[in-house]
Amino acid sequence: MKPRAVVCDIDGCLLDVSKLYLEIHKRSLKGQEMWNFFHENANNSEYVSKIVEIFSLLNLYGKAGYSIIILTARRDLIAKSTLHYLNTGGIHLEYLNQLIVRPVDKEGTPSHIFKKAELEKLQEQFEISLVIDDEYTNCATFKEMGFTVLRVLRGKND
Numbered sequence: 001m002k003p004r005a006v007v008c009d010i011d012g013c014l015l016d017v018s019k020l021y022l023e024i025h026k027r028s029l030k031g032q033e034m035w036n037f038f039h040e041n042a043n044n045s046e047y048v049s050k051i052v053e054i055f056s057l058l059n060l061y062g063k064a065g066y067s068i069i070i071l072t073a074r075r076d077l078i079a080k081s082t083l084h085y086l087n088t089g090g091i092h093l094e095y096l097n098q099l100i101v102r103p104v105d106k107e108g109t110p111s112h113i114f115k116k117a118e119l120e121k122l123q124e125q126f127e128i129s130l131v132i133d134d135e136y137t138n139c140a141t142f143k144e145m146g147f148t149v150l151r152v153l154r155g156k157n158d
Contacts, residue, residue, distance in 0.1 A: 005067040005097075005126035006058060007119065010074060010082070011042070012134030013152045014054050014093070020047035039075050043085040050091050054132065054152060062095020067126060069098045071118055073111040076101045112141040119145060 011017045020041055024034050041047050062068050070093075074082060079101045086093045106114050115138055122128060131142045134152040142149045 002125065002127045003067055004065070004129050005069050005122065006061045006130045006132070007069045007071050007122065007128055008054065008058060008132040009115075009134060009138070010070055010072040010086075012154075013132050014051055014058075014070070014086070015042075015091075016049045016051050016154065017042070017047065018154075019049075020044075023047055039078050042074060042078060043081050045091075051152070051154070055093060057132075059094045061130075066095075066129065067097040068093070068095045069100065069122065069126075070096060071100045071115055071122075073102045073114055075107065076103045110137075111135060112137045116141050116145065119147070 008014060017038075020038060023041070024037055027037070029037050058068050070086070072082070079099060082101070083096075083099050085091055086096055086099070100118055102109070102114055112135070115133075119128065119131070119142065128147060130150060131139075131147045132150045132152060133139050133142065136151070139149045139151045
């Protein structure tokens with residue numbers, strides 16, 4: 001029997017990046033300039049905060065023996081800083097087993113295509129009980145693959 005796992009995205013799921021997007025908009029950044037700024041500040045607590053409800057949910061699954069796998073379209077160039085950010089301080093994700101980021105050779109690949117391929121690989125090792133994401137296209141793809149999907153939608157935060 002394969003170990004059970006929960007797979008979760010980072011941005012919009014574990015971390016609220018709305019302040020980061022507001023800053024990008026304020027600076028009128030577009031294209032690669034926008035993505036460069038995003039990735040340079042994706043772990044900056046000035047722009048990013050933890051979504052407590054999803055952290056709590058993942059920690060409950062972790063306590064129950066599930067593997068917690070983070071699957072993100074973030075660049076692999078910030079994988080180490082992202083892992084450090086998720087494992088330290090007030091942002092601490094207690095039961096993180098694996099972080100999967102988009103490699104340089106997959107940049108430009110739409111998120112749902114990259115994540116679908118990664119989920120297919122993960123299915124060989126794990127019984128995936130739940131996939132958590134915030135993007136509609138990703139969630140629709142995961143549903144078509146037969147997964148139980150939790151789509152994170154958040155209202156305005158003050």
